[in-house]
Structure formats: structure tokens, C-alpha cells
Amino acid sequence: MLDIDLFRKTPEVVRADLRKRKDSEKLIWVDKILSLDTEWKKLKSEAEALRNKRNIISKEIAQLKKEKKNATKKLKEAADIPKHIAEIEHKQEDIKKEIDHYLLRMPNILHPSVPQGTGEEDNHIEKVFGKKPVFSFSPKSHVDLLSELNIADIERAAKISGARFWFIKGDLALLDAALQKYAIDFMHKRGFVLLRPPLMMNRASYEGVTDLGDFEQVMYKIDNEDLYLIATSEHPLTAMFMDEILDEKDLPIKLCGVSECFRKEAGAHGKDTKGIFRGHQFTKIEQVIICKPEESWDYHEEIIKNAQEFFSSLGLHFRRVNICTGDIGTVAAKKYDLEAWMPAQNTFREVVSCSNCTDYQSRRLKIRYRTPQGSVLVHTLNSTCVATSRALVAIIENYQQKDGSIKVPEALVQYMNGVTVIRKK
Numbered sequence: 001m002l003d004i005d006l007f008r009k010t011p012e013v014v015r016a017d018l019r020k021r022k023d024s025e026k027l028i029w030v031d032k033i034l035s036l037d038t039e040w041k042k043l044k045s046e047a048e049a050l051r052n053k054r055n056i057i058s059k060e061i062a063q064l065k066k067e068k069k070n071a072t073k074k075l076k077e078a079a080d081i082p083k084h085i086a087e088i089e090h091k092q093e094d095i096k097k098e099i100d101h102y103l104l105r106m107p108n109i110l111h112p113s114v115p116q117g118t119g120e121e122d123n124h125i126e127k128v129f130g131k132k133p134v135f136s137f138s139p140k141s142h143v144d145l146l147s148e149l150n151i152a153d154i155e156r157a158a159k160i161s162g163a164r165f166w167f168i169k170g171d172l173a174l175l176d177a178a179l180q181k182y183a184i185d186f187m188h189k190r191g192f193v194l195l196r197p198p199l200m201m202n203r204a205s206y207e208g209v210t211d212l213g214d215f216e217q218v219m220y221k222i223d224n225e226d227l228y229l230i231a232t233s234e235h236p237l238t239a240m241f242m243d244e245i246l247d248e249k250d251l252p253i254k255l256c257g258v259s260e261c262f263r264k265e266a267g268a269h270g271k272d273t274k275g276i277f278r279g280h281q282f283t284k285i286e287q288v289i290i291c292k293p294e295e296s297w298d299y300h301e302e303i304i305k306n307a308q309e310f311f312s313s314l315g316l317h318f319r320r321v322n323i324c325t326g327d328i329g330t331v332a333a334k335k336y337d338l339e340a341w342m343p344a345q346n347t348f349r350e351v352v353s354c355s356n357c358t359d360y361q362s363r364r365l366k367i368r369y370r371t372p373q374g375s376v377l378v379h380t381l382n383s384t385c386v387a388t389s390r391a392l393v394a395i396i397e398n399y400q401q402k403d404g405s406i407k408v409p410e411a412l413v414q415y416m417n418g419v420t421v422i423r424k425k
Contacts, residue, residue: 001103001104001106001360001363001364002014002103002106002108002109002360002363003363004033004037004099004103006109007030007033007034007037008034008037011030011034013109014030014106014109015027015030017107017109017110018030018107020110020114020116020325021107021110021325021326021328022118022325022326023107026105026106026107029102029105029106032102033099033102033103036095036098036099036102037099039095040092040095040096040099043088043091043092043095044092046088047085047088047089047092050081050084050085050088051085053081054078054081054082054085057074057077057078057081058078060074061074061075061078104207104211104213104364105211105213105214105330107329107330107331108330108331108332108333108357108358108360109333109358110325110328110333110334111297111333111334111356113322113334114322114323114324114325114328114333114334115322115324115325116324116325116326117324117325117326117327118324118326119324119326119327120324120327122324122326122327123321123322123323123324123327123337124321124322124324125319125320125321126319126320126321126322126336127319127320128317128318128319128320129308129311129312129316129317129318129319129320130311130312130315130316130317130318131317132317132341132343133317133341133343133398135343135400135402136402137402139343139344139397139400140344140397140400140404141275141344141345141397142275142276142277142342142344142392142393142396142397143274143275145396145397145400145404145406146172146275146276146396148404148424149172149404149405149406149422149423149424150169150170150424150425151168151169151170151171151172151173151422152166152167152168152169152172152276153166153167153169154166154167154274154275154276161280162280164265164278164279164280165279165280165281166276166279168276168392170425171416171419171422171423171425172392172422174416174417174419175392175395175408175412175416175422176283176388176389176392177415178408178412178415178416179386179388179391179392179412180258180283180285180388181415182411182412182415183258183285183310183385183386184256184258184285186306186310186313186385187256187285187287187306187385188256190254190306191254192254192255192256192287193253193254193255193256194256194258195233195237195255195256195257195258196257196258196259197230197233197236197237197240197257197259198230198236199229199230199259199260199262200222200227200228200229200230201227201228201230201235201236201239202226202227202228203226203228205235205236205239205242205365206219206228206235206239207364208238208239208242208361208364208365209234209235209238209239209331209361209364209365210235210330210331211330211331214329214330215231215330217264218231218263218264218265219231219262219263219264220262220263220264229262230259230261230262231261231262231263232259232261232284232286232382233257233258233259233261233284233286233288234257234286234288234382236257236259237255237257237286237288237382238288238290238361238365238380238382239365241253241290241365241367241378242365242366242367243365243366243367244366244367244368245368245369245370245375246290246367246368246369246370246378247369247370248292248369248370248371250369251290251291251292251369251378252289252290252291252292252295252299253288253289253290253291254287254288254289255287255288255289255290256285256286256287256288256385257284257285257286257288258283258284258285258286259283259284259286260281260282260283261281261282261283261284261387262280262281263280264280265278265279265280275393276389276392276393277349277389277390277393279389282387282388282389282390283387283388283389284384284386284387284388285384285385285386285388286382286383286384286385287303287306287307287381287382287383287384287385288380288381288382289302289303289380289381289382290362290367290378290379290380290381291378291379291381292369292376292378292379293358293359293376293377293378293379295379296356296358296379296381297356299356299381300334300336300354300355300356300381303354303381303382303383304320304336304338304352304354304383306383306385307338307352307354307383307384307385307386308320308338310385310386311338311340311351311352311386311391313411314391314394314395314409314411314412315398315399315409315410315411316340316341316394316395316398317340317341317398318338318339318340318341318348318351318394319338319339319348320336320337320338321336321337321338321339322334322335322336323335323336323337331355331357331360331361332355332356332357333355333356333357333358333360334355334356335353335354335355335356336352336353336354336355336383337350337352337353337354338350338351338352338354338384339351340390340391340394340398341394341398342393342394342397342398343397343398344397345397349390349393349394350390351384351386351387351390351391351394352383352384352385352386352387353383353384354381354382354383354384355381355382355383356379356381357379357380357381357382358379358380359377359378359379359380360380361380362377362378362379362380363377367380395409401421404424405421405422405423405424406421406422407420407421407422408420408421408422
């Protein structure tokens with residue numbers, strides 16, 4: 001959420017940012033917020049004037065009583081004032097709720113280095129890692145290899161759960177577990193504390209980490225409960241500090257979340273309907289940092305570097321992309337994606353998302369830290385280390401061999417119980 005003072009003091013900063021995003025609807029909201037805020041401040045002044053008047057009348061009543069004079073008229077005048085104050089405060093509260101409605105849906109202010117553009121075609125490729133694999137045969141898609149090696153059962157999953165769910169089994173399930181354990185060890189060595197979060201969050205907490213008006217369509221709501229299944233462990237790992245004032249000495253807080261994630265994938269109809277690249281349930285190992293504002297941009301580079309080193313250690317070919325103004329979403333001030341090469345698809349696909357959310361989430365969640373000058377909002381950052389299903393797709397397609405088997409990346413062999421090649425059994 002943006003600070004109301006940003007609208008009061010520098011509304012053109014907000015307008016310029018919305019023009020970068022080409023968000024004409026929210027551009028209109030700026031004037032609406034300012035108009036409501038003017039009305040709110042006017043009512044505040046009226047309430048303060050009435051309180052001051054009440055204090056003056058109270059002194060006059062005391063003087064009249066001291067002089068043994070009739071104070072009936074003044075007493076009646078004083079008695080009416082609290083009612084008028086209450087009416088004004090009720091109007092103020094309604095206006096404040098309306099202002100907050102708009103503020104909660106305003107996007108974060110973008111970092112100057114975010115490239116301008118209208119969609120993913122305008123994202124800026126910053127760096128390419130690793131070498132593209134060369135095959136002496138025509139590479140198969142992961143969908144075909146899943147079936148031929150009998151290492152997944154999507155049809156039976158669809159029978160009991162619907163589309164975009166899957167069973168993975170045998171050596172592929174072992175490879176999935178290997179990715180998780182390797183990622184946990186990888187992040188532990190970098191000083192991140194492992195957490196397994198709750199898989200459900202209430203609405204108040206969720207509104208602190210994202211714009212539910214924008215994000216709710218992709219989430220699963222529990223019927224008759226104030227609970228949502230989490231879409232990523234970033235959300236509970238950040239919201240866990242809601243309404244807290246942290247000690248400065250405890251910052252930065254570096255967390256590694258391991259969880260199942262649940263998404264409706266609304267808006268992705270007809271896209272990646274086969275295979276395991278895009279599903280309603282998947283496992284993800286996430287990086288989260290909570291830090292001082294002046295340190296957040298250095299930590300943004302640190303967590304994307306962690307993800308780069310992780311995928312490089314798997315021997316994959318991928319690239320880092322700086323996401324443009326038209327594709328970045330609401331919460332992040334800047335976002336990198338890592339996109340892995342998929343040989344059968346002959347394209348790069350997103351496997352990592354890495355965001356600096358500055359104080360956007362912490363203002364909504366009221367997360368601060370103590371300083372000698374008073375409490376200050378923290379900055380929050382998050383990045384995928386690995387979403388295992390997408391990494392499995394990249395490994396299957398890049399490490400396939402001519403006989404239809406899949407070689408296990410060297411970094412994962414130690415977690416594979418002696419399996420170095422996945423073959424049909």
C-alpha cells in the first residue's frame with residue numbers, strides 16, 4: 001500500500017508511475033483520493049474546532065457555577081457538542097474506508113531501472129547463463145517422456161481431482177524430493193532459516209501481502225471459513241510478522257519457505273494443459289528477506305544471484321529478464337524472472353520470479369523496526385529458489401538421452417539413492 005502522504009505532497013510521482021504502467025483507470029483514482037482526503041481533513045478540522053469549543057464552554061460553565069450564575073444554556077450547548085463530534089467522526093471513518101479501498105489497490109512505485117513496455121514482449125533480457133544443449137536426435141517433450149517412462153499419471157489424477165493435477169511416481173518422485181532437499185541445503189548454506197508455513201491464511205493477512213481484488217481470482221477459498229489456501233510460501237512468511245515492531249539488531253531476517261502452493265491458474269485456460277509445467281498444486285522452495293530500506297536493493301541482487309547459482313548448478317541453460325512496466329503486477333517495485341530453455345518447445349519458460357516489494361507489504365501489514373528516532377517500515381523481498389514441477393520439466397527436456405532415458409543432474413545424484421539415470425521400469 002502507498003503512503004497517503006505521497007498523494008498529499010507529490011501526487012505527480014504517483015501519476016507518472018501510473019502513466020508508465022499505462023493504467024488509465026487508477027490514474028483517475030489519484031484525483032479521487034485527493035478529493036476524499038481534502039474532505040477528510042476538512043471534517044477533522046471541524047471536529048477539532050468542536051473539541052476546542054467544548055473546552056472553552058466547559059471553562060465558562062465552571063466560571064458561571066463559581067459565580068453562582070445560571071449555566072443551563074451553556075450546559076445544553078456543551079451537551080450537544082459530543083453528538084456533533086460523533087457524527088463528524090462517523091463521516092470521517094466512512095471516508096477513510098473509501099480512501100483505504102483505493103490505496104490498497106494502488107500499485108507500488110516502480111524502481112527507475114524497470115524497463116517501460118506494455119507486455120512480456122517488452123521485458124528486457126539482461127543475461128544468459130549456460131549453454132543450450134545439442135542433441136543428435138529430435139528432442140521429445142516432457143509430456144511424451146512422462147508417458148513413455150511411466151513416471152507420472154495425469155489421467156488418474158484428473159479422474160479424482162480434475163485437470164492440472166498429477167501423480168508423479170517412481171524415480172521422478174524421487175527426483176522431485178531430491179530437488180527439494182538440494183534446495184533446502186543450498187539455502188541453508190547461505191544463511192536462510194528453514195520454515196514450513198501453514199498452508200492456509202485468513203483474509204486480513206492475505207490483504208497485507210497482495211491486492212486480493214487482483215489476486216483473489218487465482219486463489220482457492222475455503223467454504224464457510226475465513227481461510228485461503230496459500231499461493232506461495234512468500235505470503236505466510238511475510239505476513240507472520242504482521243502488527244509487529246522488530247528489533248533493529250534482528251535484521252535482516254532471511255527465511256527459506258518450503259510448501260505446497262495452490263493456484264486456480266485463472267486466465268491460463270488452454271495454456272500448458274498437458275504435462276506438469278502449470279498446475280493447481282505444486283511444491284516450491286522460496287526465499288524471503290525482511291530488511292532495512294537502505295539495504296533492500298542489495299538484497300534483491302543477492303536473492304536473484306542465489307537463484308541463478310542454483311539453476312547453474314543444475315547445468316541448465318537460462319536467462320535473466322528484467323520485467324517491464326506493463327507486465328510487473330501490483331506489489332513489486334522491481335522484478336526479475338529466470339527463464340529456462342525448453343528444447344522441445346524451442347523457447348524459454350519462466351522458472352523463477354524475484355521481487356523487491358519495498359515497503360508496499362509492510363505498510364499494509366504494519367511491520368516496523370525500532371530505531372533511536374522511532375519505528376520505521378521494513379522492506380520485504382521474495383524470490384523462488386525452485387518450483388520443483390517446472391524445474392523437473394526443464395531437467396526432463398534438457399537431460400533426455402537418445403534411448404528415451406533421462407540423466408540425473410550431477411548435483412542431485414547424492415539425493416537419488418543411487419539412481420543416476422531414469423529409465424522405464
